[in-house]
Amino acid sequence: MIRYVSVDVFVFLARGSIPSTSMWQGALDRYGTDLTLNSGCEPASHSGYWPATLGGLAAGFEFLLSSVAENFGDIDVDIGNRDMVATFTTHSDVRELKGSMFAAATFAELTSGIAFEEDTGNVLPGTRLLEQARGIAL
Secondary structure, three states: OOOOOEEEEEEEEOHHHOOOHHHHHHHHHHOOOOEEEOOOOOOOOOOEEEOEEEOOEEOOEEEEEEEHHHHHOOOOOOOOOOOEEEEEEEEOOHHHHHHHHHHHHHHHHHHOOEEEEOOOOEEEOHHHHHHHHHOOOO
16 A cells, blocks of 8 residues: 655744745855755745755655744744744655755744644744754655
């Protein structure tokens, strides 16, 4: 039996901190991730599949930016003044998972955001998510 698993990575951020794609790519480069985002998309207006490559191979992910209230309602986690959530979704591909985690980690760092592990209820800084992504073997 083949199992398909979707993985969501959430980043809570303040509405006014959304970076441009060029700023985001700069952070990805500074952190040495080897992830390249499609420059034809912008975080403030894009919703859906975001093409990207990791090490030159396809590693895109689904991206959705929405309000915390819309996605989570009352959340039992201290997220401070962060009123937006960026959702990074992948489906059954480890390279895409690693790429989406790099993307989410740097997005969190750029926006002073925090990543959220829905299964544990834990929040963590982007740097910790970056460490986790680096640990994924391809």
